[in-house]
Amino acid sequence: MKLLATGAAGFIGANFVHYTMRNHPEFEVVVLDALTYAGNQESLKPVADQIEFVHGDICDAELVDKLVADVDVVVHFAAESHVDNSLHDPEPFVRTNLVGTFTLLEAVRKHGARLHHISTDEVFGDLDLHGDDQFTEDTPYDPSSPYSATKAGSDLLVRAWARSFDIHATMSNCANNYGPYQHVEKFIPRQITNVFTGARPKLYGQGENVREWTHVDDHNEAVHLILSKGKPGETYLIGSGDERANKEILELTLELLGEPADAYDHVPDRPGHDLRYSNDSTKIRTQLGWEPKYGDFRAGLQATIDWYRENEWWWGPQKAATEARYSQLGR
Numbered sequence: 001m002k003l004l005a006t007g008a009a010g011f012i013g014a015n016f017v018h019y020t021m022r023n024h025p026e027f028e029v030v031v032l033d034a035l036t037y038a039g040n041q042e043s044l045k046p047v048a049d050q051i052e053f054v055h056g057d058i059c060d061a062e063l064v065d066k067l068v069a070d071v072d073v074v075v076h077f078a079a080e081s082h083v084d085n086s087l088h089d090p091e092p093f094v095r096t097n098l099v100g101t102f103t104l105l106e107a108v109r110k111h112g113a114r115l116h117h118i119s120t121d122e123v124f125g126d127l128d129l130h131g132d133d134q135f136t137e138d139t140p141y142d143p144s145s146p147y148s149a150t151k152a153g154s155d156l157l158v159r160a161w162a163r164s165f166d167i168h169a170t171m172s173n174c175a176n177n178y179g180p181y182q183h184v185e186k187f188i189p190r191q192i193t194n195v196f197t198g199a200r201p202k203l204y205g206q207g208e209n210v211r212e213w214t215h216v217d218d219h220n221e222a223v224h225l226i227l228s229k230g231k232p233g234e235t236y237l238i239g240s241g242d243e244r245a246n247k248e249i250l251e252l253t254l255e256l257l258g259e260p261a262d263a264y265d266h267v268p269d270r271p272g273h274d275l276r277y278s279n280d281s282t283k284i285r286t287q288l289g290w291e292p293k294y295g296d297f298r299a300g301l302q303a304t305i306d307w308y309r310e311n312e313w314w315w316g317p318q319k320a321a322t323e324a325r326y327s328q329l330g331r
């Protein structure tokens with residue numbers, strides 16, 4: 001089985017490749033990644049001699065055609081993934097998330113490869129802060145940011161290609177992920193590495209917004225279950241069920257780092273900030289037997305903190321440029 005993983009020099013894709021090498025040696029893996037600011041080939045260093053790495057763009061139709069012609073399955077992680085960046089400059093989001101996905105779909109259509117498209121719960125918009133309702137596979141799309149709008153558009157392209165051209169495609173929409181190799185622009189690694197570099201953590205607004213946190217290995221296990229047991233044309237929502245307000249996460253992070261619970265700054269809120277995300281993952285649990293293994297968030301967060309403590313060589317070079325971008329945004 002030959003598998004092309006797009007965007008696998010990024011956070012979830014790199015962890016997917018590690019997970020695959022550990023648990024599914026039957027896959028031969030090729031990675032296609034443009035190495036944008038968010039991609040880091042060092043994340044694949046431990047498995048570098050077990051995979052083929054191609055430095056290139058998913059919008060490059062000729063290259064994509066050549067690579068897809070030679071594989072059985074494509075797992076599509078590549079995207080511009082950060083909401084704050086999309087509010088500052090949406091153009092790369094439209095290009096990579098929409099044109100890039102279109103380019104892959106055309107190659108998959110031509111060569112008959114299977115596609116699994118990785119998406120997000122943000123395509124559904126948000127939920128009431130204090131409600132207990134959840135997104136399901138049938139929730140109408142209502143994205144808020146340029147990021148989520150382009151992810152929503154990419155999902156709709158996949159659905160249309162599956163229905164009109166009968167390509168063999170599956171999709172998953174996962175909640176917020178955490179774990180090793182996540183870029184320091186994202187909430188949890190930003191706060192951990194702020195403490196490590198002597199800067200104060202930054203909480204948007206009052207920190208009441210709620211996210212559902214899923215360990216990246218639990219997400220990737222779900223992706224493998226979909227690859228082996230998922231039905232063509234189906235969408236699966238993935239989420240641990242562990243919902244927490246940002247303020248609670250930040251205070252727990254500070255506690256685990258031995259810092260006072262109030263040692264952080266409030267910064268101006270993100271425009272259009274989604275209030276709450278929560279996925280009903282009954283379908284993947286009952287139909288495919290998925291269950292998250294990282295049930296203890298505190299332990300998962302401690303392990304993530306330990307990883308960042310031990311791997312400054314990996315995140316250190318990104319830190320100053322990331323904080324410079326945030327200061328331009330006033331956050």
Ligand code: NAD
Nearest residue numbers: 007009010011012034035036038039057058078079081177
């Ligand atoms: P990331 O930003 O860490 O990595 C994205 C990768 O894609 C990078 O390696 C980058 O170099 C590559 N890339 C960007 N543009 C490219 C292009 N034009 N051609 C080839 N490669 C390109 O993102 P992530 O957090 O790992 O997210 C991966 C996927 O999972 C995305 O599709 C995202 O929407 C989705 N997702 C993320 C989360 C989360 O919590 N991080 C949750 C649900 C879904």
Ligand code: TDX
Nearest residue numbers: 081082083120122176185186187190202203204209246
């Ligand atoms: O410094 C910060 N302070 C802060 O309070 C940052 C960077 C974020 N936040 C808040 C904003 C969000 O409510 O923390 C929450 C999480 O922020 P992000 O890490 O930027 O994630 P989010 O916007 O929720 O989107 C993430 O999950 C869904 C991923 O980045 C997306 O790619 C994925 O689709």
